[in-house]
Amino acid sequence: xxxxxRNNPGRHRYEILVDDEVVGYADYDxxxxxxxxxxxxxxxxxxxxxxxxxxxxFALDDIRAQQLYVLPACPYVQRVIARNRDAYLDLVPAGDRxxxxxxxx
Numbered sequence: 679x680x681x682x683x684r685n686n687p688g689r690h691r692y693e694i695l696v697d698d699e700v701v702g703y704a705d706y707d708x709x710x711x712x713x714x715x716x717x718x719x720x721x722x723x724x725x726x727x728x729x730x731x732x733x734x735x736f737a738l739d740d741i742r743a744q745q746l747y748v749l750p751a752c753p754y755v756q757r758v759i760a761r762n763r764d765a766y767l768d769l770v771p772a773g774d775r776x777x778x779x780x781x782x783x
Contacts, residue, residue, distance in 0.1 A: 681729070683736040692737040694720070694729050702729050704737050704752070712771070713741055714749040734758045738766050747771050750778050 682695045686703075694702040702720035706713050715737065720730045734755055741748050748769045750756045756778050759766045767780060775781050 681732065683733055685737075685740055692733060692740070694733040694736075696724065696729070702733050704733055704755070706737070708746075711745075712747045712749055714751055715755050716751040718752045718754045730754060731758065738769060741769055742766075749774060750780075756780065 680697055682698075684693055684695070686693050689703075690707060691703045691705045693700050701724045702718070704715050704718040706715050708714075718730060718734060720733070735758070738748065738755075738758070746769075748755075748759075748766075750759055750770060759770065759778075759780060763780075767775070770778060770780055
């Protein structure tokens, strides 16, 4: 089994593929220096394989590499950031963190 995660800018989403088949994606909308992620999906038959975490981790790392900010409207993306605050919280603009449940504790 081979797994690949990629940015598909033509479809405005990050995708995760298993054996060359798209099994999940995270939609995004880029506006200026900010990327909003409203939705993440993984095929229900593939849940429990850590694919969503790989997908979101890749997306957040790619956003950082582009020196952009993220608005994590997707609850799963919010949870990944909340559980990995040291790695990802700085990607969310300070003024927007509370709106996504990521305010200072």
